[in-house]
Amino acid sequence: MSLAQSSMSYIDQHRLCLKLRPILVGELYLARKLKNPVYVYKGGAFSAVINEGSVPTKDQISILIKNNYREVYAYAEDVDDIKENLQTALIKITRSLSVGDPLLNGTKDLKLISLNLGGLYQNPYDDQLLMLQFQSTQNLGKFLLDNKRHQPQLYQTLQRENFHFTLSQPMLSSMLLLAFMQSIHLFHEKEMENLFLASYLKDIGMAMIPDDKYDLKTLTTRDQQLLGSHADFSFDLLEGRIPLSKNYLTIIRHHHFMNDKLKELVAKSKRRRDQEIVFGVESTLVSVFDILVAMTSERPYRPGQSLFQSLDLVKKLMADDYPQEFRALVVFLKQFYKN
Ligand SMILES: [Fe+2]
Structure with a gap:
């Protein structure tokens, strides 16, 4: 398929604006027969890329992804159908995660949870969507703990999915955190499940935060501040809406405290010890895995670093306060990536 161009009048284009809603390209996998065409927005106009009456094919979706389209536009009735199919599929896999092939189930679940997260970014105040995300993630945490030997492969499968980093980063860092906690035998099962959820x-x-901020090649100080404020936004969005205790919500609110330490290290400025807040090992681990996964993956404004380079920085961040945990982290990562 080539990205078909449609010639539409100026007025038709404006009418379309009122009827179309954005969905993630990956969500097209959940579409059945489309009642209307699907469009991309390029060069200030909508162009139809998938015809009405058809079911989007794998090839069509792959081409859109290869052409760097993150979102496409569909009529509201098609979007509603797709969202409903996605939620039904996620509920179904969540209920039957432990029945059948764990690798197949885990892969499917990770994809659906990530796509559902995209929906939640679009509708953060939708309680039903949030609870579905919460419950399916909670179930996934238990499933991953029960399927330790499959964790590295499931992690790599998600990495290969090529989701936008806003969708993949939270899950990848949480999977790595969970696997690490399980490897050091210091946490109770419930603690691991809750930290996985918080992470x-x-x-x-x-x-x-507006979508386009995540694809900027250079970030102003203001952009950086805005992006950094997502931790506070997360706390505000989640407080009172999910069954996670205050401790975990506090971890969420402060999950970027290490990033500030990191910036100071990079700028080689001296930290003012008297102003430093002391965080526990749980917060440190959530933050460290977030940094580790972020640093080793590419961003629009910087290339990804090697695991070795990233570990060197992580060492500076945590080895003074948590030397044993840092040593365990090095051993764990060696083992995890070997599998
Ligand atoms: Fe974050």
Whole structure:
């Protein structure tokens, strides 16, 4: 398929604006027969890329992804159908996660949870969507703990999905955190499950930041401040809406405290010890895995670094306060990436 161009009048284009709603390209996998065409927005106009009456094919979706389209536009009735199919599929896999092939189930679940997260970014105040995300993530946490040997492969499968980093980063960092906690045998099962949830939901506040900010090649100080404020937004969005205790919500609110330490390290400025807040090992681990996964993956404004380079910085961030945990982290990562 080539990206078909449609010639529409100026007025028709404006009418379309009122009827179309954005969806993630990946969500097209959940579409059945489309009642209307699907469009991309390029060069100031909508162009139809998938015809009405058809079911989007794998090839069509792959081409859109290859052409760097993150979102496409569909008529509201098609979008509603797709969202409903996505939620039904996620509920179904959440209920039957432990029945059948764990790798297949885990892969499917990770994809659907990530796509649902995209929906939540668009509708952060939708309680039903948030609870579905919460429950399916909670279930996934238990499933991953029960399927330790499959964790590295499931992690790599999600990495290969090529989701936008706002969708993949929360899950990748949380999966790595969970695997690490399980490897050091210091946490109770319930603690691991809750920290996995807190780590995953910590970035939900990104919903409050305009999409285009995430694809900027250079960030002004103001942009950086705005992006950094997602931790506070996450806390505000989640407080009173999900069954996670205050401790975990506090971890979410402060999950970027290490990033400030990191900036000071990079700028080689001296930290003012008297103003430093002391965070526990749980917060440190949530933050460290977030940094580790972020640093080793590419961003529009910088290339990804090697695991070795990233670990060197992580060492500076945590080895003074948590030397044992840092040593365990190095051993764990070696093992995890070997699999
Ligand atoms: Fe974050």
